[in-house]
Amino acid sequence: MxxxxxxxxxxxxxxxxxxxxxxxxxxxxxxxxxxxxxxxxxxxxxxxxxxxxxxxxxxxxxxxxxLQEVPYKGSLPTSVPTDPLIYRFYELISVYGTTFKALIHEEFGDGIMSAIDFKMDLQREPNPAGDRVSITMSGKFLPYKTY
Amino acid sequence: MxxxxxxxxxxxxxxxxxxxxxxxxxxxxxxxxxxxxxxxxxxxxxxxxxxxxxxxxxxxxxxxxxLQEVPYKGSLPTSVPTDPLIYRFYELISVYGTTFKALIHEEFGDGIMSAIDFKMDLQREPNPAGDRVSITMSGKFLPYKTY
Amino acid sequence: MxxxxxxxxxxxxxxxxxxxxxxxxxxxxxxxxxxxxxxxxxxxxxxxxxxxxxxxxxxxxxxxxxLQEVPYKGSLPTSVPTDPLIYRFYELISVYGTTFKALIHEEFGDGIMSAIDFKMDLQREPNPAGDRVSITMSGKFLPYKTY
Amino acid sequence: MxxxxxxxxxxxxxxxxxxxxxxxxxxxxxxxxxxxxxxxxxxxxxxxxxxxxxxxxxxxxxxxxxLQEVPYKGSLPTSVPTDPLIYRFYELISVYGTTFKALIHEEFGDGIMSAIDFKMDLQREPNPAGDRVSITMSGKFLPYKTY
Amino acid sequence: MxxxxxxxxxxxxxxxxxxxxxxxxxxxxxxxxxxxxxxxxxxxxxxxxxxxxxxxxxxxxxxxxxLQEVPYKGSLPTSVPTDPLIYRFYELISVYGTTFKALIHEEFGDGIMSAIDFKMDLQREPNPAGDRVSITMSGKFLPYKTY
Amino acid sequence: MxxxxxxxxxxxxxxxxxxxxxxxxxxxxxxxxxxxxxxxxxxxxxxxxxxxxxxxxxxxxxxxxxLQEVPYKGSLPTSVPTDPLIYRFYELISVYGTTFKALIHEEFGDGIMSAIDFKMDLQREPNPAGDRVSITMSGKFLPYKTY
Amino acid sequence: MxxxxxxxxxxxxxxxxxxxxxxxxxxxxxxxxxxxxxxxxxxxxxxxxxxxxxxxxxxxxxxxxxLQEVPYKGSLPTSVPTDPLIYRFYELISVYGTTFKALIHEEFGDGIMSAIDFKMDLQREPNPAGDRVSITMSGKFLPYKTY
Amino acid sequence: MxxxxxxxxxxxxxxxxxxxxxxxxxxxxxxxxxxxxxxxxxxxxxxxxxxxxxxxxxxxxxxxxxLQEVPYKGSLPTSVPTDPLIYRFYELISVYGTTFKALIHEEFGDGIMSAIDFKMDLQREPNPAGDRVSITMSGKFLPYKTY
Amino acid sequence: MxxxxxxxxxxxxxxxxxxxxxxxxxxxxxxxxxxxxxxxxxxxxxxxxxxxxxxxxxxxxxxxxxLQEVPYKGSLPTSVPTDPLIYRFYELISVYGTTFKALIHEEFGDGIMSAIDFKMDLQREPNPAGDRVSITMSGKFLPYKTY
Amino acid sequence: MxxxxxxxxxxxxxxxxxxxxxxxxxxxxxxxxxxxxxxxxxxxxxxxxxxxxxxxxxxxxxxxxxLQEVPYKGSLPTSVPTDPLIYRFYELISVYGTTFKALIHEEFGDGIMSAIDFKMDLQREPNPAGDRVSITMSGKFLPYKTY
The missing domain is CATH 1.10.260.40 (lambda repressor-like DNA-binding domains)
Structure with missing residues (x-):
């Protein structure tokens, strides 16, 4: 097992x-x-x-x-996902990746948004034109340090 | 040009x-x-x-x-991004991709979150333990239809 | 299972x-x-x-x-299909992909044809020079929105 | 040139x-x-x-x-297209590829739909719920022959 | 099974x-x-x-x-074959691919040699300097049509 | 140059x-x-x-x-060719590759058909049902030797 | 520029x-x-x-x-580096990757070593059997948090 | 087994x-x-x-x-690792690979750091701002020789 | 089996x-x-x-x-080998590949060294500075022929 | 430059x-x-x-x-070489890679043949059945050490 x-x-x-x-x-x-x-x-x-x-x-x-062991992480079978729901998130990175980068650097300087000190909330957003998926991500900004 | x-x-x-x-x-x-x-x-x-x-x-x-022509979209030079900031988003999909899928389907049934009828807001979230990047995504849920 | x-x-x-x-x-x-x-x-x-x-x-x-669970979609074992029948569809995208893009944008502006709000009809088209496969696809046009 | x-x-x-x-x-x-x-x-x-x-x-x-020379065909820069409009067609093959195969073989036997003796018509289909892209493809069926 | x-x-x-x-x-x-x-x-x-x-x-x-079902075709485990005998055929396409293309277009115009309406004969060709493998391929030429 | x-x-x-x-x-x-x-x-x-x-x-x-220098050979830009004419040859290897192997080994034993001591003749084969491309390849059989 | x-x-x-x-x-x-x-x-x-x-x-x-702009990071032309010096580091990850993972998790629990809050010191280590390259890396441990 | x-x-x-x-x-x-x-x-x-x-x-x-047989080495399932902890090491090579190369060559000339005559020590480094992972690698420098 | x-x-x-x-x-x-x-x-x-x-x-x-059947040859699980011993041979081709090509063509003209009519001898070469692996390869030169 | x-x-x-x-x-x-x-x-x-x-x-x-700078090494444009002469060397690794590994380990134990402390000699070997390419490689054996 x-x-x-x-x-x-x-x-x-x-x-x-x-x-x-x-x-x-x-x-x-x-x-x-x-x-x-x-x-x-x-x-x-x-x-x-x-x-x-x-x-x-x-x-x-x-x-x-x-369940108490740290797993080898990564939940997808291919580097470009084939499932349409998951692909849409990949597409967002493909289309908006440089935008994420430009805006975060403009606001914070050089560094990253942590994917470890990170939390996420996924909600249904009722909307007369069709309900929406709303996802709020919050990750700590980690600046590159000089040394 | x-x-x-x-x-x-x-x-x-x-x-x-x-x-x-x-x-x-x-x-x-x-x-x-x-x-x-x-x-x-x-x-x-x-x-x-x-x-x-x-x-x-x-x-x-x-x-x-x-600028008024529809561009060939896709802003990244490789299918797995090398830039650390952008990679963190790719990692989120790799780690949380099946979670996104499970929770959206539990809430909405079979379908996707649109990456077209979509908007996004990126904000600095002040935090005494270090400011955070907060991203709210909102995309219309599109159900698969039978025919 | x-x-x-x-x-x-x-x-x-x-x-x-x-x-x-x-x-x-x-x-x-x-x-x-x-x-x-x-x-x-x-x-x-x-x-x-x-x-x-x-x-x-x-x-x-x-x-x-x-059968009532949402599946992880994607029915092909390789990113470029090896089966000749399925490859012909891939070839159509390779040859006509930029044509699809140019004509849909000329008619509709920036956006996509939905692959979710989508239906398809496949028929035999009798023809004295050899019967033909006729496929009609109909997908809702989804415009990119500004926000 | x-x-x-x-x-x-x-x-x-x-x-x-x-x-x-x-x-x-x-x-x-x-x-x-x-x-x-x-x-x-x-x-x-x-x-x-x-x-x-x-x-x-x-x-x-x-x-x-x-323009009178036969070109080296293939209009896309990557084997999995990054442009969202063109990707949707790739997704259709990923999701429906085995369905195309099953239904064409059920109707015609072993063979392919030609991508050479082929024509296509792309139209706007007005619809009160949002206009649709309608694409009709017609390709000659070519049976595998025994020899 | x-x-x-x-x-x-x-x-x-x-x-x-x-x-x-x-x-x-x-x-x-x-x-x-x-x-x-x-x-x-x-x-x-x-x-x-x-x-x-x-x-x-x-x-x-x-x-x-x-055996009476149409199979998912493609007999090789990798896109570039590792077996030396089969690789030699891949090498022929790599080296002579543009030559095939140039000569067939010069003789026939734009189109392809069918791999479906196709037959093949493989023979031993006795030769004092070492016997040879002789392969004759015959495929119908299919012209691209305008429409 | x-x-x-x-x-x-x-x-x-x-x-x-x-x-x-x-x-x-x-x-x-x-x-x-x-x-x-x-x-x-x-x-x-x-x-x-x-x-x-x-x-x-x-x-x-x-x-x-x-022209008198030995070139770095290989005439195609991708490992799986996108041009439909050249792809058909690749497809023949994908579909018939194990058949080539089985029949050549049955006739000759373990070894390969040389792609170096090789010649090829490409002809138009008139045919009332549509002219055909006829390609005859002849390569020396090279047996693996024990040592 | x-x-x-x-x-x-x-x-x-x-x-x-x-x-x-x-x-x-x-x-x-x-x-x-x-x-x-x-x-x-x-x-x-x-x-x-x-x-x-x-x-x-x-x-x-x-x-x-x-120089004052945040660059698109990633300094290598291929995902598996061809340069022998750089490859040796890639090889260390290939051979020792699961060891890094096992030992860090045993010591710290689930999380990562930051590649952002990170510093490095590279020194020559004199040694009669041949001088050695000594690299000391120090990265903050970032634990996964529950939420 | x-x-x-x-x-x-x-x-x-x-x-x-x-x-x-x-x-x-x-x-x-x-x-x-x-x-x-x-x-x-x-x-x-x-x-x-x-x-x-x-x-x-x-x-x-x-x-x-x-356990006494030499194994086929390589511990990771993909060439770019998906596990976040292991990926951080891959990222270090992607970002710092040319830096490793430049500094080692400046100090030692052309050659490599051995990944065979190599040892490593991984320690927890207590730090009030959060404990750190400290890794010291030591590999023999192997110069390229002329011959 | x-x-x-x-x-x-x-x-x-x-x-x-x-x-x-x-x-x-x-x-x-x-x-x-x-x-x-x-x-x-x-x-x-x-x-x-x-x-x-x-x-x-x-x-x-x-x-x-x-054992008497001709096998599908190719003994490695990935196109770039991960095992350090086998990788070193791959690295030799990466570094010296164009050198092999230049020197063989200078000596023999256009053609290849056969990997079929080939033999190899692997020996331990005692050396006070550390024993060496000595490999002698001998393959028939096969010239490209005009026709 | x-x-x-x-x-x-x-x-x-x-x-x-x-x-x-x-x-x-x-x-x-x-x-x-x-x-x-x-x-x-x-x-x-x-x-x-x-x-x-x-x-x-x-x-x-x-x-x-x-010429006095250490170059970024690697002389081939693709990870699997397309040039027939260079490919034959790659094929030797594909076919004989596990054999190299088995025999070197049997003779020397766990370790590698150095590609750095390495020399090579390429000669024409006259032979009445056709001249041969003879390559002698000699690399220092580097044992894995325990620590």
Whole structure:
């Protein structure tokens, strides 16, 4: 058994039992964004969190240990994603990548937005012209330092 | 002359004159995100917008016509970006791509977040532990339809 | 079991039983294009549709649940397809891609043809010089908006 | 001078003079799809067609000769296109490629739809929910032969 | 079971029983080139051909059905082949590709040699300086048409 | 000046003067296949051949020296060719590559068909159903030796 | 002129004048590692630093402005480096990558070593068996946070 | 069983038993960097080392033999790593690669830092602003020789 | 069972029994270079050689038949090898490739060194400064012929 | 001017003046293999060597300085070479790579053959069946060390 097997067990249980990510997040007591990423093999759980997830998805003991190991991250099978939903995010980087760069540097100087000290909130935004997906990302600005 | 030459002219003028993107946006009367993307060769301008941009950056007449042509979009030289700031966004998709997918489908069903009917706002978020970059994206949800 | 296993079960049953996609579509009550794509793991079914498909192909209960999950889309094993029939479509994009772009922008301005709000009809076109494949695609035009 | 230089000359003249592809097609007396592809370096012109194109875009004599040479075809800079409009067509192949294959083989047996004995018509389809792009493709079916 | 499994069954049986492709072709009554390609998963057989192949290689019933399905074609694991014999053919295209193109266009105008309406004959050519492989390919010329 | 510049000079002169490859071959006194490949930068000429080619295409003295240098071979810009005519040859290798291998090994044992001690003849094959391209390749078989 | 042109100007001046990186660093008053990276187009200089660099390498005024712009980072032409010295570092990641990961996680938990809040010192380490290259890297550990 | 299976056995045992790499290193009597790399399939063990490792992780006899075989090295699934921790090292090469090259050549002349005659030490560096990862690498300089 | 399975069986037996390649070569009566390549799935054996190999490694009958089949050659999992020993050879081609080409053409004219009519000898070369690997390659020169 | 420009100058002068690499090597007083690699931009020259090379090829002063700079090594335009002569060497690694690895490890244990402390000799080997290219490579064995 490895961490990818655990992800498969979780997804199979989710399909069979009709579990919702939002409910998993409520039981774990954290945001749905972080909890889903953890279940999909991208984050590391504490023993308590692993026990909760293990109970929700009926995972065997070994799987609960794996959830506490730091995974090899990266959730996509190809460097350019083929799934249309995920591709749209890749397209945003392709089209807006230099814009992100230009505006962040204008505001902050040389550095990056952290993808580690980072949080995210994904919401439905009701709109008469069709509801919208609203995503707010917040990452610490890390300046390049001279030395 | 082609559209990439126009982008080069704009960037050279910006460096020489010390122009700020935020000021360009104010003069054009639109968000700094859209205006910067347009100046970097990703969006199409109206004749009035092109005239304003042309005046700010002292562009020749032919360049102003090119700004009104729809560009071949895509602003990055490689499929996996090498620039650390832009890479962090790519990493977010690599790590959170399946999470975006899982949560959007749980909330909306099968479909995508539009990258066309889309807007974005990038702000500095003051924080005593270090200021943060805050990005809010809003894209219309487009459901797959049966037929 | 995962969604790809379900696709394999469907194709095996189709080969063994000699089922036709057009007949599956008739029983589901939708177009053959959408129904075939769904069976091949690219679309999401309602519980009723999944039940019909499950009966036609003798699928186990778990498979019927998987048909109601949004799949990770993308049906081809390589980024440039090797199958001659599918490659011809890729070649059309390679040869005509900039033509599509030029003509759609001339008619509609900057934006895209939706691949989500999209439908397709594939017909045999009798012709004395050899029958032809006729494909009509219709996708909503989505304009880029300024903000 | 080579064929790509001629394409550049045509596009530059088009931008400067505000020429429309549809008008070029009318003057050449063929469909706008074929004529645009030819101007963009994908098709071969007769001497008369080259003369008409040459007059419309004020091309030098050498350029008119190049228009009569068979070009090295392929109009896109990367194997997976970055431009959102063109990518949507690539996505259709990624999502629907095996569907195209399944349905054409069910109707015609083993073979391909020709991308050479092929024609295409691109139209605006008015629609109260937003106008649509309608593309009709017609290619001769070519069966694999035994020997 | 899928078509690749059938190819594996055929090759295993061939190795165990010492069957020759030329003899298979004689029993099927077609050229050795076409029959070998079909056995290797690239062509589609009629029920009679499938029965003959099935008898020769002792295939189970399901395998005989798979032989009648149109396969996803493409027989090589990498886009640049590593096997020296097959690489030599790739090298010929790399070195002579533009020569093929120049000479066929000089003789026929714009168009292609069909790889579908195509036949091939591979023979040993005795030669005192070392026998030679002689391959004759014949494909219908398909002209690009204007429309 | 380098060898690619010489190829460009030859092609430009050919377009401007309307020279035919078959006529060049006649004047050089070799096959049109070898002579075209040499002009396109894939083969090495003797001083006499270089002088003839230089006269036909009005090449400067330095170019005639370059024609006598062994070129860096490989005439295509991408590893999978985009030009439809050349792609068809690539497709033949993709579909028939394992067939070539199986039949040559059955006839000759382990080894390859030389792409160096190789000749080729390309002819128009008249046919009431549409003329055909006929290509005969002949390469020495080179057996792997034990040692 | 763009940032890469400035890098070329600096390298040309360095070759012509025989300037040493260590001396440049001394005059700028920072480490040789940071200063060399900045001169090679990977870091952003203050106006004072740019003036010093500009004087050392006789750069024109526009180049001094470019040195103060945040560059598009990434100094290598291919994703797997071909230069033997640089490849050895890539090889260390290939061989030791999972070791870095295992040991850092064992010591710190889930997170990364920052490549932004990072410094480096490269020294010659005298050794009778042959001098050694000694590199000390120090990067802040950034833990993944739950939210 | 192959070497990768042995790596999997080691990792599974480590997760189940809660073994630490630092403790394994202590028992083997070598650095934690080398021992971890060896356990992860990148180094070759002596019979005594293999026996110790085998006892720690309860490996079967065949696995202990595999640990003494030289492995096919390379521990990452893609040429550009997706895991954020490992990517940061790749980014350092991308950003600083030419700097490493410039400084090492300035100090030592043409040659490389050996990745074979190499050692490494990874430590936690306490720091009030957040602890740091400190890595010291030491590799023998190998000069290119003339001959 | 396929040829790769046979290679796996051979390597497993070699590890378990502690067999040496040099001894296998002695028993087969050929060079260790050719015999090792054959055991690793790159060469084709005669029935007698296959019997000897089969006895040494205790192979089942079917495996002995597979050893007499011509394999699909190519022994490495990626186009740029990750293993440091094998990479060094790739690096030699990257650094010295154009040198090989220049010197062989200067000596022999246009053509290649055969990789088929080829033999190789690998020896330890004692040296007080550290033993050396000495490899002598000998391949027939094959000239390009005109026709 | 950069190092690649210097390589171009050398090759142009060589073609125009009919210089032979072997003669250049004699004048420099080193092997033809090392000298050719240096002229092709892969090695670093001393001032005296640069002066000799500069005189032979009539290089300007700046070019002579560039010859003394360590170049960014790697002489081939693609990761899999297209030139048939150079490809044969790549093929040898593909076919014999694992054999090199197996035999060197059997003889020396874990480590590599240095590509830096390396020399090479390329000779014509007369042979009545056709002359052969003989290449002898000698590289120091570098063992992996434990630490």
């Amino acid at each position: 490895n961490r990818e097997d655990v992800t498969d067990l979780i997804i199979e249980a989710k399909v069979k039992k009709g579990i919702k990510w939002a409910d998993v997040a409520t039981r774990v007591g954290l945001s749905k964004e972080w909890v889903t990423a953890a279940c999909l093999g991208q984050m590391t759980l504490t023993p308590e969190q692993a026990a909760t997830i293990g109970d929700i998805f009926d995972l065997p003991d070994e799987a609960r240990l794996w | 082609n559209r990439e030459d126009v982008t080069d002219l704009i960037i050279e003028a910006k460096v020489k004159k010390g122009i700020k993107w935020a000021d360009v946006a104010t003069r054009v009367g639109l968000s700094k995100e859209w205006v910067t993307a347009a100046c970097l060769g990703q969006m199409t301008l109206t004749p009035e917008q092109a005239a304003t941009i042309g005046d700010i950056f002292d562009l020749p007449d032919e360049a102003r016509l090119w | 995962n969604r790809e296993d379900v696709t394999d079960l469907i194709i095996e049953a189709k080969v063994k039983k000699g089922i036709k996609w057009a007949d599956v579509a008739t029983r589901v009550g939708l177009s053959k294009e959408w129904v075939t794509a769904a069976c091949l793991g690219q679309m999401t079914l309602t519980p009723e549709q999944a039940a019909t498909i499950g009966d036609i192909f003798d699928l186990p209960d778990e498979a019927r649940l998987w | 080579n064929r790509e230089d001629v394409t550049d000359l045509i596009i530059e003249a088009k931008v400067k003079k505000g020429i429309k592809w549809a008008d070029v097609a009318t003057r050449v007396g063929l469909s706008k799809e074929w004529v645009t592809a030819a101007c963009l370096g994908q098709m071969t012109l007769t001497p008369e067609q080259a003369a008409t194109i040459g007059d419309i875009f004020d091309l030098p004599d050498e350029a008119r000769l190049w | 899928n078509r690749e499994d059938v190819t594996d069954l055929i090759i295993e049986a061939k190795v165990k029983k010492g069957i020759k492709w030329a003899d298979v072709a004689t029993r099927v009554g077609l050229s050795k080139e076409w029959v070998t390609a079909a056995c290797l998963g690239q062509m589609t057989l009629t029920p009679e051909q499938a029965a003959t192949i099935g008898d020769i290689f002792d295939l189970p019933d399901e395998a005989r059905l798979w | 380098n060898r690619e510049d010489v190829t460009d000079l030859i092609i430009e002169a050919k377009v401007k003067k309307g020279i035919k490859w078959a006529d060049v071959a006649t004047r050089v006194g070799l096959s049109k296949e070898w002579v075209t490949a040499a002009c396109l930068g894939q083969m090495t000429l003797t001083p006499e051949q270089a002088a003839t080619i230089g006269d036909i295409f009005d090449l400067p003295d330095e170019a005639r020296l370059w | 763009n940032r890469e042109d400035v890098t070329d100007l600096i390298i040309e001046a360095k070759v012509k004048k025989g300037i040493k990186w260590a001396d440049v660093a001394t005059r700028v008053g920072l480490s040789k590692e940071w200063v060399t990276a900045a001169c090679l187009g990977q870091m952003t200089l203050t106006p004072e630093q740019a003036a010093t660099i500009g004087d050392i390498f006789d750069l024109p005024d526009e180049a001094r402005l470019w | 192959n070497r990768e299976d042995v790596t999997d056995l080691i990792i599974e045992a480590k997760v189940k038993k809660g073994i630490k790499w630092a403790d394994v290193a202590t028992r083997v009597g070598l650095s934690k960097e080398w021992v971890t790399a060896a356990c992860l399939g990148q180094m070759t063990l002596t019979p005594e080392q293999a026996a110790t490792i085998g006892d720690i992780f309860d490996l079967p006899d065949e696995a202990r033999l595999w | 396929n040829r790769e399975d046979v290679t796996d069986l051979i390597i497993e037996a070699k590890v378990k029994k502690g067999i040496k390649w040099a001894d296998v070569a002695t028993r087969v009566g050929l060079s260790k270079e050719w015999v090792t390549a054959a055991c690793l799935g790159q060469m084709t054996l005669t029935p007698e050689q296959a019997a000897t190999i089969g006895d040494i490694f205790d192979l089942p009958d079917e495996a002995r038949l597979w | 950069n190092r690649e420009d210097v390589t171009d100058l050398i090759i142009e002068a060589k073609v125009k003046k009919g210089i032979k690499w072997a003669d250049v090597a004699t004048r420099v007083g080193l092997s033809k293999e090392w000298v050719t690699a240096a002229c092709l931009g892969q090695m670093t020259l001393t001032p005296e060597q640069a002066a000799t090379i500069g005189d032979i090829f009539d290089l300007p002063d700046e070019a002579r300085l560039w």
